Amino acid sequence: MAHPILVTGATGTQGNAVARALLARGRQVRALTRDPAKQAARQLAAIGAELATGDFTDAATLRRAATGTSAVFAMGTPFEAGAQAETQQAITLLDAAAEAGTGQLVYSSVASALDNTGIPHFESKAEVERHLATLPLPWTVIAPVAFLENMHAPWSAPALAQGVYSSVLPGDVVSQQVAIADLADFAAVVISDRHRFAGRRIELASLQVTGEDVAAALSRQLGHPVHYQQAPQEGMDDDLLKMSAFLRESGYSVDTPALHTEYPQIGWHGLEDWIAEQNWSHARAA
Numbered sequence: 001m002a003h004p005i006l007v008t009g010a011t012g013t014q015g016n017a018v019a020r021a022l023l024a025r026g027r028q029v030r031a032l033t034r035d036p037a038k039q040a041a042r043q044l045a046a047i048g049a050e051l052a053t054g055d056f057t058d059a060a061t062l063r064r065a066a067t068g069t070s071a072v073f074a075m076g077t078p079f080e081a082g083a084q085a086e087t088q089q090a091i092t093l094l095d096a097a098a099e100a101g102t103g104q105l106v107y108s109s110v111a112s113a114l115d116n117t118g119i120p121h122f123e124s125k126a127e128v129e130r131h132l133a134t135l136p137l138p139w140t141v142i143a144p145v146a147f148l149e150n151m152h153a154p155w156s157a158p159a160l161a162q163g164v165y166s167s168v169l170p171g172d173v174v175s176q177q178v179a180i181a182d183l184a185d186f187a188a189v190v191i192s193d194r195h196r197f198a199g200r201r202i203e204l205a206s207l208q209v210t211g212e213d214v215a216a217a218l219s220r221q222l223g224h225p226v227h228y229q230q231a232p233q234e235g236m237d238d239d240l241l242k243m244s245a246f247l248r249e250s251g252y253s254v255d256t257p258a259l260h261t262e263y264p265q266i267g268w269h270g271l272e273d274w275i276a277e278q279n280w281s282h283a284r285a286a
Helices: 013-024 039-046 059-066 083-100 120-132 148-152 154-161 180-192 211-222 238-249 256-262 271-277
Strands: 005-007 029-033 050-053 071-074 105-108 139-144 164-167 174-178 200-204 207-210 227-230
Touching (some): 005 013, 013 029, 013 039, 013 180, 029 039, 029 059, 039 050, 050 059, 059 083, 071 180, 083 120, 120 238, 148 154, 148 164, 148 174, 154 164, 164 211, 174 180, 180 200, 200 256, 211 271
Parallel strands (some): 005 029, 029 050, 071 105, 139 200, 164 227
Antiparallel strands (some): 174 207
16 A cells, blocks of 8 residues: 655645645645645645645644655745744654654755855755754755746736846846746655665756846746846845845856756756746736
8 A cells, every 4th residue: 555745835835836746646645734724735635635734843743744654745944933943843844754754755955055155044954954864764855946936926926017027136147946846846756766866965956047038038928028127135134135145156056957867857947938837917017
């Protein structure tokens, strides 16, 4: 009898995509959620996921959720309670999964987390990675660069509707980005072949583009001119200031041609492909 895979963050963007990628491959999914009545949770249940109620601050609920699983997809976020809380919660999750006897841990970190960048949400994930390496079971780290979905976020829509796309970088600086769908497909591949990926850390990127490239592609998709504008640093918190400095001075360094050659089964998105797949109705000019 096949054992389920526990997917944490299952009602968020990343975990939800992983859960759906696994379900699409015929895998049994146990979706961790704090609120099983949440719409995203009910939608997963409707397509075959088993719901498990749990909280990253409650180890007992995490152990129950991980019991009887063949793998756990683990992730965390610093954007609810801060980077230190993310570290504590992720370690609680990983320890609970190990104590429950899961067969594999797949942790979603961030590219360059181990490069001593000083970025708070990179350092929090680096601490989790170091703890993960001490656990006595197969583990893999997948480490994405910035998400393409950031340009599609609700807070970007008003500016896009007015013909402006912005980010923290100068418009001609190349940055690496990854589609969440590509990360989800990669996570499913890792979970399907634990022995191949055990003890490995793999950084993920779909493409590399400039802000001006993105603005031009958005212009074609949205049907009105979109101009690039570098976001001002005033008002940025410490994390975002350090992140923008890192991206300007060095940035991510994933060898994307080698990555895509090694894993051709992933449907690595190009910029135009990804943009064409999105619903931009909220960002079109009136």
